[in-house]
Amino acid sequence: xxxxxxxxxxxxFASCNNxxxxxxSSNRKEQIEQVREGILFMNExxxxxxxxxxxxxIYQLILDHISIDTITCHFQFIMxxxxxxxxxxxxxxxxxLTKNISDINNYVDSTGTGKEIISSxxxxxxxxxxxxx
Numbered sequence: 001x002x003x004x005x006x007x008x009x010x011x012x013f014a015s016c017n018n019x020x021x022x023x024x025s026s027n028r029k030e031q032i033e034q035v036r037e038g039i040l041f042m043n044e045x046x047x048x049x050x051x052x053x054x055x056x057x058i059y060q061l062i063l064d065h066i067s068i069d070t071i072t073c074h075f076q077f078i079m080x081x082x083x084x085x086x087x088x089x090x091x092x093x094x095x096x097l098t099k100n101i102s103d104i105n106n107y108v109d110s111t112g113t114g115k116e117i118i119s120s121x122x123x124x125x126x127x128x129x130x131x132x133x
Contacts, residue, residue, distance in 0.1 A: 034051055034054060063129075066078070074108065
């Protein structure tokens with residue numbers, strides 16, 4: 001079972017609003033529509049090969065490019081917007097992910113739950129990687 005933190009980073013996709021984003025291709029627009037339809041939470045067997053690939057890219061992006069500052073107990077997205085644009089994913093994903101990280105960091109600051117959230121993140125990441133292998 002995936003933990004709260006990994007899921008919380010994924011939940012932002014459901015609220016991704018592309019109305020303020022100019023779409024460069026129908027493929028990018030289609031990505032947001034698929035995410036809104038819930039591909040991140042669907043059973044693997046119900047996904048097309050394209051949906052599986054998109055979901056895998058999103059999960060990998062989260063796992064590879066989120067780090068933790070252990071002093072402040074803050075999450076950081078360690079990919080520039082310019083580098084993100086090279087991924088061929090909708091830029092809305094970058095904007096919403098960085099906003100979500102900021103919201104989580106504000107929550108950590110206001111509640112003092114940083115160590116617990118870091119522990120949960122590390123555990124959920126470990127669980128995901130063990131399932132993936």
